[in-house]
Amino acid sequence: MSLDEICSDIANKLNTGILIIDNEYKIVLWNRYLEIHANKNIDNVKGKNIFEVFPELPEKWFKRKVESVFQLNAQSFCSWEQRHHLFELQHTRPITTNSHFMAQNCTFLPLEAKNNSQHVCILIEDVTDVCHYQTMLNKTLEDLAQANRIDGLTQVFNRKHWEECLEKEFSRARRYQHGLALIMFDLDHFKLLNDTYGHLGGDKVLIETAKVISSLLRLGDLFGRYGGEEFAIILPNTDKMGAIDVAERIRVAISENVIKFQESQIKVTASVGVAIINENDLRYEDLIANADLALYDAKASGRNLVCFAKEVAEDYNI
């Protein structure tokens, strides 16, 4: 066996597609792997324009890519992570993955023959498997990150993530002199509710309340469970009147909401504290403290009330 024969034998047994084109984008050669996966005989494609054989190729992009290989005489790459595939080829896991075409890593190699003719060799590797598992991994990581942000019971942000959001919004508001409002509310006599209906009843109230409030909020508002039966909402770019308006709507919505639990119909109310960012707030915790004080005022003044933080003078009572 001569070396040429050995090379040709290996090229045809390789589990990698080898495709060679000339500088007019005409197909010069391909190996058995491509013949099989593209299901086309080499004799039918030899000398044909590559865009004719593979009409799915993004022609302009592909030409610029090949041009860089010729001009810089350097190899170039194309990964499945940026482009799932270049060539619409069959792959080896049609049953156990949902990939329609073979996911590919392609390498463009410059080939210089002795007579100065220029060719580019494109190596095509099947990475459908890698793509499949990486996609599953990414999805799992995303789910985990999501689960890490969400309160399991009420499906709103958990305390940790909510505070991180507030920290960001707080520094943004200070930097750009934007408004920022904070609403904190607490369900009235929640312990009594738990004692009367049991913890399952209490849980149902928390879930249903969170649902009702979520439907009242705007896209940029950040709603979280602060702890127990206390919830908190960050309202970016919102002034005092806007915040009080939202707070009042929340109070009314909660008091009008009837929650069905087993044979009972549960009604709850909430006390609401509102604060807006002011010059004295150096840390986001100051804003929380102000809203919390207002919430305490609402509790002390008879509950089912909205109170505005004293810090900025006047009280707001309904």
Next chain:
Amino acid sequence: MSELNLNEDQQDCLQEIINVAMGQASDQLARYLDTFVYLKVPSIEQVSTLSLIETINKNEKSVAVVSQGFFGYEGIRGEALLMYQPKDSDRLADLLGYEPDELSVEEQIIDLSSILTTTFLNVFAKQIDNQMSYSAPRLLAGSQTAISDHLAQQSFNWDLALKVKITYQVTDYSFNCDMVLLIPESAINNIKAVIDRILEEF
């Protein structure tokens, strides 16, 4: 540590080879990209694992790091890191001669990285009678926190590396990026041997 250090002659020689390679690379890039590409005089230094992480962290605004491995004869091998700043990606597609909607920003960054790395290292390799092969470029991370996280999580199997940093400037597109070539401890002696051979030939 000191035995890995390049002596003054070796350092000068490496600097000279790199300078020549930079000149040729900048010329090739200018012709391909159809605009002037300036390569700033490189800094060559030895870095430890820790200081590498620090340098990258110091480069606060960098948003993307692309890594591409290179390997040639005589045990010359290493990793090229291309570092980009956020504002740099605005006109990349334009610079590369693509339509912006033809490819994602990630792909533009990866594509350009590969072009800069391979163009420079190919001419560099030619200077030392070598020939480089490359791994596919990979985007290590897309944002600053992710990059430091990524590096912090690595248990590097090297303590020292030879670091060559070259800054690319494309003024017409107000574009900058840093190419950091890192040659791991195990390959430093190999590159020193090559340099010594070249020095002897003079």
